[in-house]
Each structure stands twice: as C-alpha cells, then as structure tokens.
Amino acid sequence: MKKFNKWAAMALSISMAITVMSCEKDDEVTTTPPKDALSEYTLLGSQKINNDTWNVSLYMSEDPFVGYNYVAVRVSDAATNTMIEGATVSFMPMMDMGTMMHSCPYESPAYDNTMDAYMGTSTFIMPSGGGTWMFNVMVSNQGEMDTASFSITVMAKAESKLYNFISNVDSSTVYFVALKEPMNPEIGLNNFELMIYKRASMMSFPAVSDLKVEIYPEMPSMGHGSPNNVHPVSMGDGLYQGKVNFTMSGYWKVNVTIMDNTDATLDDMGAFDITLK
Amino acid sequence: MLRNSTLLFFLVAGTLMGQQYEADTVEIDMMILEDAVVIDNWTNEHSIQSSINENTLELQLKKLDGISLISRGTFGQEISYRGQTDGRVQVKLGGMRIYSACTDRMDPSTSYIVANNLKTAELASACKTSCENNGIAGSVNLEMKGPTFDTKQPWHIGLVQEYMSNTNGTNTAFFVENSSSKIAWRLNGAYTQNANYKAGGGVVVNHSQNQKQNWAFNSVYRLKNSQFIKLDFIYDLAQDVGYPALPMDVSQARAVIGGITYSSANDLGPFSRFEVKVYHNDIYHEMDDTQRDDTYMHMDMPGWSRTSGVVLNGYDWKKGKHAVEATAEYYTNFRSAEMTMYPNNDTEPLMFMYTWPDARLNAVALGISDHWKFEKSHINTTLRVDAEHSMIKESFGIKQWEGMGYDMSSPRKFVSTQLSTSFTRMMKKKQSASIAASFGQRAPTTSELYGFYLFNSADGYDYLGNPDLEAEKLLSLELSYDKKDTKYALRATVFVQQYFDYIFGLNTNYDAMTWGAKGVREYHNVPNAIYYGAELNGHYTMNEHWLVSAKANYVRATEGSMNLPLIPPLQGQARIGYMLKKFNAGVQTRMAAEQNKYNADYGDQYTPGYALIDLSVGVKQQLKKVAMSLDVACNNVFDTYYRDHLNWGGIPSLGRNIILSLKVEY
Numbered sequence: 057m058k059k060f061n062k063w064a065a066m067a068l069s070i071s072m073a074i075t076v077m078s079c080e081k082d083d084e085v086t087t088t089p090p091k092d093a094l095s096e097y098t099l100l101g102s103q104k105i106n107n108d109t110w111n112v113s114l115y116m117s118e119d120p121f122v123g124y125n126y127v128a129v130r131v132s133d134a135a136t137n138t139m140i141e142g143a144t145v146s147f148m149p150m151m152d153m154g155t156m157m158h159s160c161p162y163e164s165p166a167y168d169n170t171m172d173a174y175m176g177t178s179t180f181i182m183p184s185g186g187g188t189w190m191f192n193v194m195v196s197n198q199g200e201m202d203t204a205s206f207s208i209t210v211m212a213k214a215e216s217k218l219y220n221f222i223s224n225v226d227s228s229t230v231y232f233v234a235l236k237e238p239m240n241p242e243i244g245l246n247n248f249e250l251m252i253y254k255r256a257s258m259m260s261f262p263a264v265s266d267l268k269v270e271i272y273p274e275m276p277s278m279g280h281g282s283p284n285n286v287h288p289v290s291m292g293d294g295l296y297q298g299k300v301n302f303t304m305s306g307y308w309k310v311n312v313t314i315m316d317n318t319d320a321t322l323d324d325m326g327a328f329d330i331t332l333k
Numbered sequence: 334m335l336r337n338s339t340l341l342f343f344l345v346a347g348t349l350m351g352q353q354y355e356a357d358t359v360e361i362d363m364m365i366l367e368d369a370v371v372i373d374n375w376t377n378e379h380s381i382q383s384s385i386n387e388n389t390l391e392l393q394l395k396k397l398d399g400i401s402l403i404s405r406g407t408f409g410q411e412i413s414y415r416g417q418t419d420g421r422v423q424v425k426l427g428g429m430r431i432y433s434a435c436t437d438r439m440d441p442s443t444s445y446i447v448a449n450n451l452k453t454a455e456l457a458s459a460c461k462t463s464c465e466n467n468g469i470a471g472s473v474n475l476e477m478k479g480p481t482f483d484t485k486q487p488w489h490i491g492l493v494q495e496y497m498s499n500t501n502g503t504n505t506a507f508f509v510e511n512s513s514s515k516i517a518w519r520l521n522g523a524y525t526q527n528a529n530y531k532a533g534g535g536v537v538v539n540h541s542q543n544q545k546q547n548w549a550f551n552s553v554y555r556l557k558n559s560q561f562i563k564l565d566f567i568y569d570l571a572q573d574v575g576y577p578a579l580p581m582d583v584s585q586a587r588a589v590i591g592g593i594t595y596s597s598a599n600d601l602g603p604f605s606r607f608e609v610k611v612y613h614n615d616i617y618h619e620m621d622d623t624q625r626d627d628t629y630m631h632m633d634m635p636g637w638s639r640t641s642g643v644v645l646n647g648y649d650w651k652k653g654k655h656a657v658e659a660t661a662e663y664y665t666n667f668r669s670a671e672m673t674m675y676p677n678n679d680t681e682p683l684m685f686m687y688t689w690p691d692a693r694l695n696a697v698a699l700g701i702s703d704h705w706k707f708e709k710s711h712i713n714t715t716l717r718v719d720a721e722h723s724m725i726k727e728s729f730g731i732k733q734w735e736g737m738g739y740d741m742s743s744p745r746k747f748v749s750t751q752l753s754t755s756f757t758r759m760m761k762k763k764q765s766a767s768i769a770a771s772f773g774q775r776a777p778t779t780s781e782l783y784g785f786y787l788f789n790s791a792d793g794y795d796y797l798g799n800p801d802l803e804a805e806k807l808l809s810l811e812l813s814y815d816k817k818d819t820k821y822a823l824r825a826t827v828f829v830q831q832y833f834d835y836i837f838g839l840n841t842n843y844d845a846m847t848w849g850a851k852g853v854r855e856y857h858n859v860p861n862a863i864y865y866g867a868e869l870n871g872h873y874t875m876n877e878h879w880l881v882s883a884k885a886n887y888v889r890a891t892e893g894s895m896n897l898p899l900i901p902p903l904q905g906q907a908r909i910g911y912m913l914k915k916f917n918a919g920v921q922t923r924m925a926a927e928q929n930k931y932n933a934d935y936g937d938q939y940t941p942g943y944a945l946i947d948l949s950v951g952v953k954q955q956l957k958k959v960a961m962s963l964d965v966a967c968n969n970v971f972d973t974y975y976r977d978h979l980n981w982g983g984i985p986s987l988g989r990n991i992i993l994s995l996k997v998e999y
Binding site: 243278280281304307 | 630672674676677678681682683684685686729731732733734735736737738785786841843844845846848853
C-alpha cells in the first residue's frame with residue numbers, strides 16, 4: 057500500500073508538471089506584437105509631391121520582375137505624417153527605349169484597409185536594360201492632383217514568369233501570359249493562376265477573359281506528367297484559375313495551350329518552368 | 334516439481350517434439366502446431382528427409398503444404414501460400430511482427446533467419462488458425478533454435494562449412510550454446526556469399542550475387558522453476574545483393590530484431606499459464622542502381638521500417654471439455670521510403686518524393702481460441718478483432734496525396750474481424766476428417782493505401798495506392814482428410830476461398846513516373862476473386878532403411894473471367910531416402926506442370942513444366958562426444974534449364990548445384 061502511494065504521488069506530480077508546462081505554452085501564443093501590413097514588401101522609393109505636401113511611397117511584393125507584380129502605394133500628409141485614405145490613385149508604368157516608349161498591363165489600385173495602402177498590380181513585359189522603366193503614380197485628392205515618378209529596375213527571373221505569343225488565328229495580335237500562382241510551389245496540389253492580356257496599342261494592354269486554357273505539367277528529364285490537374289478557367293478581368301499537381305520535387309515544366317471561344321488554338325508553345333526545391 | 338519445470342522449459346523454449354509433453358498439455362500446442370513441420374539441419378537425427386541437403390531456408394519452406402516462392406533472384410524469396418502473398422499471408426519471426434522496409438518486397442521476413450538456425454516453420458491456414466495470427470489467407474511463424482538446459486553437458490558447439498558449386502559460394506555457420514541451472518544461451522552466426530548463379534546449361538544470370546551475415550542470440554533465464562525470461566536478438570546485414578528480375582539491386586539491407594518474453598506457469602485469471610512478449614525491430618533497406626549500366630537516370634531508394642509490439646498470451650483455461658487460449662496485442666509500425674533521382678543534366682535540382690510517405694500504423698487486437706473436445710471429435714473456434722489506425726505523418730507526404738485528390742485530414746481506421754471454426758472427426762483406422770470455415774477481413778497494406786508510384790517490374794507498371802480503399806474480406810472453406818500411423822502419414826486437403834472487395838491494381842490513364850514503365854495502376858476494391866485448390870502430402874517409412882515421401886499442390890485463382898497473376902501451377906515433390914548405419918542417401922524429384930492459365934497483362938508468361946532430379950549422399954561419424962557429418966548433394970543433376978512460374982521477369986531458376994557440406998558438432 058505504501059508503495060502504491062509513492063507511485064501515485066509521483067504520477068500525480070508528473071501530470072501536474074505537464075499541465076503547468078502546457079498552460080505556459082498557451083500564454084506564449086496569444087502575445088504577438090502588431091506588425092506593419094507591408095513588412096514583407098520592398099520599398100522602392102518615396103517622393104514628396106504637390107508642393108511637398110504629400111509623401112508618396114511605392115512598394116512591391118518583391119523586387120520588380122518580368123511578370124505579374126503586386127504593387128502597394130501609401131500616400132501621407134507630409135506635414136502631419138497621417139495616411140491619406142480617400143485619394144484616387146492610378147498607375148502608368150512606362151518603358152523608355154530611346155526610340156520608342158511603351159507601357160505594360162496593370163491594374164490601378166484601390167485602397168485596402170487591411171494593408172493600409174492602395175493595392176494594384178503591374179505586369180512588366182520586359183526587363184530594364186533595353187531601356188528604363190518609370191513607374192508613374194498619379195494621385196488626386198480634394199481637387200488637387202500630382203504625379204510621382206519612380207525609376208525602377210525590373211529583373212528577369214531565372215524561371216520566367218511571363219511569355220508572349222502572336223496569335224495563330226490572326227497572326228497579328230500579341231498576347232501576354234503571366235503566371236500569378238504558384239509563386240511558392242509546393243508538393244501536391246497548387247493553385248495555378250494565369251493573367252492574360254493582349255496588346256491593343258503601345259499604351260493599352262487590356263485583360264482578355266474569353267479564352268480557354270489547358271495546362272499539361274511534365275518533368276522533362278523524366279518524361280512524365282502528373283494526374284489530377286485542373287485546367288484554368290476564366291474568372292474575369294484576365295484571371296484564369298486552375299490547379300496543378302506536382303507529385304515530386306525537382307524541375308517541372310507546365311505547358312500551356314490557349315484557345316479562343318471557338319476552340320481555335322491561339323498558341324500551344326508556351327510553358328512555365330517551375331522548380332520545386 | 335523438477336519434472337514439472339522440465340516440462341515447462343520445453344514449453345517455454347518451444348521445443349516441438351510432441352512426445353515430450355504430457356498428454357493433456359500437448360492438446361493445445363498440438364492443435365496450434367498441427368501444421369508445423371519440424372525442419373532441423375542440426376540435430377534431427379531421425380529425419381531421413383534432412384539427408385537431402387536443403388541448404389537454404391527457401392528450399393526448407395517449400396516443404397510446407399501450399400508454399401511456393403516468388404523469386405526476384407536467389408536472395409530474399411517471398412512466400413506465396415496458396416497463391417497469396419504479403420498482406421494476405423502473415424509471416425512472423427518468433428511470434429514477432431516484422432514489416433518489410435522495401436517497397437518492392439525485396440526483404441521478406443524470411444530473409445532474417447538462416448537455414449541452420451530455423452527450428453520450425455508453423456503454418457496455419459485461414460480456416461485452421463489460432464488467435465495469435467491475423468493473416469487473412471494464412472500465417473507462418475518461423476521459430477529460431479533456442480538453447481537447452483543441459484545439465485550433463487553445459488557447452489555445445491557446432492560448425493558448418495558449405496560450398497556451393499553453382500554460385501561458387503560459401504556458407505560458414507557456427508553455434509555456441511551454454512547452460513547452467515539458471516541461464517542458457519545460444520549464439521548462432523552465419524556468413525554466406527555467392528557470386529552470380531548459373532541457370533541450366535551454364536547460362537550466367539548477371540546481377541544475382543549476394544553476401545550476408547546473420548547473428549542470432551537466444552537466451553533463457555530461469556527466474557523460478559515456473560517462470561522464465563527469454564531474450565531473442567537477431568542482427569542481419571546483407572550487402573551487394575543482386576536482383577536480376579529488377580532494375581535495381583540492394584547495396585545494404587540491415588535488420589535489428591529483438592524481443593523479451595516473460596513466461597510463467599502461474600495462473601493469470603483463469604489461464605493456467607501465460608506469457609508476455611515485448612519486441613522491437615528496425616529494418617533499413619537501400620536500393621541502388623549504380624551496378625547497372627543501362628539505367629536511364631540514377632536513383633536512390635532507401636526505406637525504413639520500425640515495428641514494436643506487446644503481446645499477452647494466456648493458455649490453458651480449462652473448463653469441462655473446453656480449453657481456451659486468448660491473446661491481447663498492441664503493435665505499431667512506422668514505414669517510410671523515398672526516392673531521389675539524379676537528373677542527367679547537372680544544373681537541374683534533384684528530384685525527390687516519398688514512395689511510402691512516413692506511414693504510421695497503430696493497432697490493438699483481441700483474440701480467443703476455443704478447443705472443444707468430445708470423445709471422437711473436436712471443434713476449434715477462433716475469434717480475433719484487430720482495430721487498426723493508419724495515417725501519414727509527414728506533411729510533404731500528405732501534400733503528395735492531397736495532390737491526388739484525397740482528403741488526408743483524418744486517419745484511416747479499420748476494424749478487422751476474423752472468425753474461423755473447424756470440426757474434426759476421428760474415425761476408424763487412425764483416420765480423421767475435418768471441415769473448416771472462416772471469415773476474415775484485413776486492412777489494406779501500406780503500399781495499397783499510400784504507395785506512391787511503386788514500380789512493379791513484374792508487370793511493368795507503376796502502382797499507386799488508394800487511401801480510400803475498403804477492407805478486404807475473405808470467406809474460406811477447407812476439407813481435409815488425415816491418416817496417421819507410426820509408419821505412414823497421409824493428408825489431403827481441398828480448399829476454396831472467395832474474396833470480396835479484393836484489392837487489385839487497375840489501369841489508369843496517368844503518366845508513368847518510372848522511365849520505361851507501361852503505365853500506372855491504382856489499387857481498387859474489385860467485387861470478388863476466387864482461389865481454390867488442393868494439397869496432398871504423405872510419407873511412408875517402409876523399414877529402418879527406407880523412407881518415401883511425396884507432396885503435391887494445386888491452386889487456381891481467378892477474378893471474373895481473368896486469371897490472377899503469379900499463381901503457381903500444379904507442383905510436386907517426391908523423395909526416396911535410404912539410411913544404413915552411418916550412411917544415408919536420397920533421391921528427390923521436383924516437378925511442376927506447365928502453367929497455361931496465366932495473365933500476360935499482369936506480367937505473367939506461359940511457363941513450361943519441368944522435372945528435376947536431386948541426389949544426395951552423406952556420412953556421419955561419432956567420435957566420443959563429437960559428431961561429424963559430411964554431405965554431398967547435387968540439385969538439378971541434369972542441369973535442366975527451367976523457370977518457376979513465380980520467377981519475376983521470366984528469369985531462369987538455378988541450374989546444377991553441387992553442395993558440399995561438413996558439419997562438426999560437440
């Protein structure tokens with residue numbers, strides 16, 4: 057009996073110790089410091105405009121690259137440093153190649169409360185080097201209006217996130233296909249999202265939403281694909297959403313076929329290289 | 334009291350010589366061991382059969398009714414019982430569960446025990462099983478030799494040296510045994526190495542070499558006269574093992590297996606004796622293709638399997654005409670296997686995936702067997718329930734499977750029930766007849782649930798598991814007739830087994846992962862499959878000099894109108910043994926009919942029949958306490974080129990093999 061008591065006491069003390077330890081753990085989780093919503097973004101520059109009364113800051117989700125970029129803009133009162141939330145902000149990215157200038161596809165921003173910023177996108181279609189990229193941000197607030205111009209350097213990623221093609225159907229229209237997702241590919245099923253634009257003029261690249269897209273992932277060095285992929289379908293505004301299944305890590309190539317609404321193939325030579333480390 | 338404890342020791346050490354038991358103790362053990370074949374190369378002086386030198390475990394196992402071997406080379410052959418294999422047939426080692434670490438089944442449990450250390454192989458069919466087993470179609474338990482408490486001679490030492498001409502191979506084995514009144518132990522070591530084997534006609538089969546060492550330590554400690562602690566330990570290391578039927582070899586296969594058993598003849602509740610066994614084993618397996626010149630891309634495929642378990646067995650609960658035994662078991666298994674491919678283009682990153690994605694199995698089981706004895710008949714009934722809980726732990730593996738469209742958020746649970754009953758009637762002239770039936774369920778295996786693009790070189794397809802599989806069900810019926818006398822024994826058995834929700838690989842339109850594979854097959858439950866067949870086994874001791882024995886097996890298996898693959902044809906063995914004083918000689922024939930009921934789509938091909946002749950002669954000499962024997966055996970005397978239907982990839986079987994064997998024992 058005595059022996060039993062000793063064991064029981066030991067068991068009790070151990071279980072109490074465990075309980076105490078697990079309580080402590082719970083407390084730790086709840087205390088997380090507040091974070092700047094744009095802390096993961098890269099600040100590309102700040103400018104004072106409108107006679108130095110506004111401070112405009114340009115951010116992108118990472119260093120600008122050829123492809124689909126998330127762009128954030130913050131506008132604040134230069135004197136009081138308070139955020140201006142009610143302004144109208146629009147973009148005009150511009151590539152100056154000396155002999156000619158052109159823009160690229162973009163989505164002008166809207167204010168996003170969760171990010172404390174004006175959020176938009178820009179799909180750069182070529183890297184800096186052939187010319188200079190200027191990223192113009194037009195701000196208009198309470199009848200006043202001015203533009204901030206940021207000189208930015210756009211890099212081409214080792215694995216391109218954008219390709220273009222000339223339509224097989226009319227042999228003239230130039231389309232741009234940008235990979236939106238996956239940016240951080242994982243094993244298994246990934247969202248596969250494309251943005252598709254066409255060139256209407258050197259300054260106008262409207263989204264195209266009435267196409268059919270099929271994807272065929274393969275591992276070129278093994279010669280096999282993967283099952284359970286979902287062809288992207290149009291969600292409007294040039295966005296096509298589907299799923300891609302990476303069954304193992306390594307180098308994958310996702311082949312893309314694009315057709316118009318009569319099933320005529322516009323292009324079937326495009327592909328995205330995606331490497332899973 | 335002394336007598337009692339001696340008796341107990343035999344039970345503990347598991348010596349299976351029936352005549353050593355007292356009549357009433359024998360009952361249960363005899364029933365469990367009804368199908369046990371005593372195979373003993375070391376000490377079985379009375380067995381004329383052993384004069385035919387079966388120097389491999391595989392050849393020994395083939396003596397069991399209904400057993401054939403699936404061969405991917407000469408090493409690590411896999412048991413097929415009545416045409417059914419791993420997952421459906423359970424193979425245990427000394428009562429311990431072992432799950433192989435190789436996704437391609439290159440390392441069956443049978444490879445961890447060597448010929449000179451096998452004491453018995455107990456085989457139980459689905460219908461005549463006991464509560465300790467849960468193989469849906471049958472269970473095999475291999476027992477190692479244990480030490481004996483020998484008060485007259487505390488030390489026993491033995492040495493075997495063998496030479497195999499076919500593979501220019503050697504086998505060196507020894508044992509040391511020591512006992513005192515308290516403790517007895519036995520150490521058995523073996524080292525084997527073989528070069529490539531030659532098929533009939535001298536055709537060299539490349540990539541069939543192997544070498545391995547095996548250490549087994551078994552000891553018994555006597556706590557009291559009625560209580561023992563037994564320790565079993567095996568270390569097995571095979572290296573440079575060639576598998577001619579596969580595109581890869583094995584650079585290393587390592588097994589560490591251990592168990593502790595407490596055995597008591599004191600009461601535990603209603604049971605008059607009981608034992609508790611705790612065991613653990615750790616298997617590592619490394620496939621390797623660096624020895625092959627024709628590989629498309631180099632790849633590594635290591636695999637791990639760790640199994641632990643606790644078993645409580647209660648024996649001899651006697652009440653009236655009933656004798657009951659029961660078992661309670663917990664077992665857990667971790668299995669993982671991965672594949673890393675090295676692209677020919679150095680700038681590309683390595684390719685990696687889990688072929689077994691860190692699969693975890695946890696299970697509890699309860700079983701009870703009742704032996705109900707009447708004057709002229711007995712009824713044996715077994716009920717066992719296994720509750721299995723299976724999941725993938727590794728998030729990479731979970732994502733692989735979610736990518737295939739499965740919901741992996743909750744574990745897979747299976748409750749498998751097995752119920753079997755047999756009725757045996759003793760008749761005149763030492764005859765008996767029995768009828769037995771069973772119903773069983775089994776959870777799918779790791780490969781069937783979670784195997785990710787496992788290449789099967791037999792049919793050339795990659796196999797995908799299916800985490801949504803249902804348990805497989807089996808209904809079996811078995812009729813048998815026995816006639817046993819001191820001079821002869823005859824047994825005839827017919828069986829029919831109907832599977833429901835049979836787990837089988839079906840074609841998909843997926844791309845194969847493996848270079849050169851024909852496609853991908855995915856496991857599904859198909860409505861049913863049927864196996865039926867017959868076994869005949871007999872021996873006749875004419876006089877003290879001559880013994881004749883014969884065995885024949887037949888099985889047929891279909892799924893709808895389709896023949897199932899890897900089903901052995903009609904096979905037989907017959908032997909005549911002769912013994913005169915110190916000399917013995919034997920002639921044996923091994924035969925198989927043609928197999929024309931094959932399934933080409935699943936990797937089979939037509940296999941012609943064959944008949945082989947094996948010869949052996951031996952001499953024994955006793956010099957005081959030292960026993961020596963020299964045996965020469967010649968298997969496949971006429972160097973016939975032949976193939977067993979169960980050889981993967983159509984590889985030929987062993988040609989003429991002359992085995993010289995010298996044994997010295999003190």
